[in-house]
Amino acid sequence: MKIKFLGQNCFLFTYNGQTILSDPFYNYQKDQTNFDIKAQKIDYVLITHAHGDHIADVVEVLDNHPDATIIGQPEICGYFKHKKNIDINFGGSAKLDGLKISMVPALHTSSFPDGTYGGLASGYVFRFADGRNLYLAGDTGVSAEMSILPQVFGKLDLSIIPVGKHYTMCPRKAAFAASELLKTPKVIGCHFDTFPPIEINHEEAKKHFSAKQIDFILPELGEEFEF
Numbered sequence: 001m002k003i004k005f006l007g008q009n010c011f012l013f014t015y016n017g018q019t020i021l022s023d024p025f026y027n028y029q030k031d032q033t034n035f036d037i038k039a040q041k042i043d044y045v046l047i048t049h050a051h052g053d054h055i056a057d058v059v060e061v062l063d064n065h066p067d068a069t070i071i072g073q074p075e076i077c078g079y080f081k082h083k084k085n086i087d088i089n090f091g092g093s094a095k096l097d098g099l100k101i102s103m104v105p106a107l108h109t110s111s112f113p114d115g116t117y118g119g120l121a122s123g124y125v126f127r128f129a130d131g132r133n134l135y136l137a138g139d140t141g142v143s144a145e146m147s148i149l150p151q152v153f154g155k156l157d158l159s160i161i162p163v164g165k166h167y168t169m170c171p172r173k174a175a176f177a178a179s180e181l182l183k184t185p186k187v188i189g190c191h192f193d194t195f196p197p198i199e200i201n202h203e204e205a206k207k208h209f210s211a212k213q214i215d216f217i218l219p220e221l222g223e224e225f226e227f
Contacts, residue, residue, distance in 0.1 A: 001013060001014065001015040001126075002015075002224055002227075003224065004223070004224040004225075005219040005220070005221060005222065005223050005225075006025075006029075006033050006221070006222070007025060007028060007032075007194060007221055008025045008028070008053050008190065008194050009048065009054055009136075009190050009191055010022060010057075011136075011160070012040070018096055018097060018099075019042050019043050020043065020044040020096075021042050021046070022045075022046045022136060023055070023138070024057035025055075026057055027057050028056070028194065032221040032222060033221050037057070038064050040065075042061055042065040043069065044068060044071055044094075045058060045061055045062070045068055045070045045071070045072075046071045046072070046101065046124065047071070047073075047076050048123060048138030049073075049106070049108060049109075049120075049121035049122065050079070050118025051109075051110065051111070051113075051118075051139070053194070054139070055076075058080060067084065069084040070082050070084070070085040070086070071086045071094045071101060072087065072088075073087065073088075073103075073110075073118070073122065074087040074089065074119065075118050079112060079116060079118070089103060089119075090103050090105060090120070090122065098128065100127040102124065102125045102127060102153070103122045103124055104125055104135075105122065105123070105145050106120075106123045106138045106140035106143075107140045108121035108138065108139040108168070109121065121140070123135065123136055123137040123140060124136045124138070125149065125156070127153060132227075133155060133158075134156070134157065134160070134227060135156045135158070135159040135161075136160045139167060139191060140161075140162065140168060141168060141173070142173050142177045146181035147181040147182075150182060150183045155184075156182050156183065156184040157184070157185070157227075158184070158187075158188065158227055159184040160187070160188045160189075161174050161177065161182075161189065162189070162190055162192070163189040163191065163200060163205055164190075164193070164194070164198030164199075164200060167197070168191050168198075170200075171200060171204065171208045172208045174189070174208075174209075175208035175209045175211070175212045178209070178212065178214050179212035179213075179214060185215060186216075187209060187217070188219055188225065189216065189217065192218070205218060
């Protein structure tokens with residue numbers, strides 16, 4: 001799988017010829033990523049919750065890629081009224097080619113910018129046919145439910161978790177969650193530096209994860225990773 005960071009919780013995942021765009025919010029920092037939605041192939045739009053910095057560009061994605069499928073809570077799928085969707089809830093999964101995406105809890109609020117209820121915020125576990133697992137936390141604080149994930153799904157080989165504080169976990173709490181609850185060996189940080197309230201000290205953040213012996217990456221905008 002290839003993973004490209006487009007800002008906040010917006011990632012482009014490419015696997016087995018399929019592309020999954022999470023929480024579309026790529027236009028806000030487009031000048032630093034040069035991401036062109038018209039030039040992309042988008043098969044799925046994966047949404048964790050309804051806040052504006054996670055759904056701002058969904059309509060533009062669907063206008064350019066009308067055959068794309070939304071994956072998300074029933075409330076979110078219903079809000080966009082898109083003809084193709086997989087509306088799942090906690091305990092449910094979307095099955096793709098060689099990949100199963102399971103909805104898991106996140107500790108966060110969720111409503112659309114116009115005030116419409118967005119259901120409960122979620123994260124997702126990507127379960128690969130070869131047994132690997134990737135955890136996309138979405139926006140969340142530290143939650144005891146995180147400790148259940150490695151028991152249910154097995155080792156979380158890579159976790160993408162927020163570290164920007166104020167609205168989600170700070171780096172210290174995120175490092176604790178990664179080490180003590182998720183038992184994950186590698187973390188890609190997200191949801192940081194986009195706005196003043198979530199600006200962080202990068203060196204201090206890295207020290208928290210280093211102290212827990214976790215391989216930690218604070219991605220640059222537009223940076224791509226192999227998993």
